Amino acid sequence: MKNKTKKILVVEAIFVAGVFIYLFFATTPSQIYPLSGMAIIESDFVFEIENGEEVLISFDESFTEPIVLNESSDIIFPPGVYYWKVRRGFRESKVQNFTIQGHVSLDIKERKEDYELYNSGNVDLNVTKKKGKITNMIILDSGELKEVVKDNSTYEGRQI
Numbered sequence: 461m462k463n464k465t466k467k468i469l470v471v472e473a474i475f476v477a478g479v480f481i482y483l484f485f486a487t488t489p490s491q492i493y494p495l496s497g498m499a500i501i502e503s504d505f506v507f508e509i510e511n512g513e514e515v516l517i518s519f520d521e522s523f524t525e526p527i528v529l530n531e532s533s534d535i536i537f538p539p540g541v542y543y544w545k546v547r548r549g550f551r552e553s554k555v556q557n558f559t560i561q562g563h564v565s566l567d568i569k570e571r572k573e574d575y576e577l578y579n580s581g582n583v584d585l586n587v588t589k590k591k592g593k594i595t596n597m598i599i600l601d602s603g604e605l606k607e608v609v610k611d612n613s614t615y616e617g618r619q620i
Contacts (some may be wrong), residue, residue: 487511489546489553496556501563503537503582512546512553519543521555538602539563539583566600566617570610577615578605585617 489512494500507515507529515529521543529535539562546553565581579585579600587598591613599620600606 487548489513489548489551491544491546491553491556494556494558497558499559499561501561501582503539503560503563507544509546509553512548514547515544516547516552517542517544521557523555536582562619564617564619566615568615571607574607574610575615576605576607579603579617581617581619584620586620588616588618590614590616 490510491508492510493508494505509515513530515533516523516526517529518524518526519540519542523543523545527535537560539560541557541559543555543557545555560582562583563581564583564585565579566585566587567578567580569576569578577587577598577600579602582602584602585600587600589596589598589608591611598606598608600617
């Protein structure tokens with residue numbers, strides 16, 4: 461009877477250890493979106509994670525100066541390559557990367573007496589204003605709006 465009880469206790473101990481090991485690996489923080497190596501145009505996307513509390517972002521794989529994001533964080537990324545991982549307590553996911561691509565976009569709205577130039581891309585623009593042989597340059601930061609006099613000029617925006 462004693463030998464049978466020992467076998468049952470050993471089996472129960474193995475079962476409990478197996479459950480703990482399973483729970484340890486099943487609750488590891490993981491990344492869902494963006495996928496590793498993904499190129500993204502929009503700089504205001506949403507991270508999708510599983511079993512995590514924080515997202516760590518870095519410009520280098522060693523996370524020397526990480527940016528820590530939580531559920532209430534709001535950040536817009538300039539173009540570039542970023543490394544990220546998910547953390548929950550002392551546990552972290554593997555490191556993945558994504559790229560924010562530069563997106564050049566110049567919106568021109570015609571008003572009664574002027575034009576409204578708006579940099580709707582995610583990079584700074586060098587806007588060339590041409591009227592005949594005269595050329596002027598205007599710098600527009602990402603998200604910047606500038607009113608210019610309506611004078612039959614043409615406008616072209618290029619990434620700085």
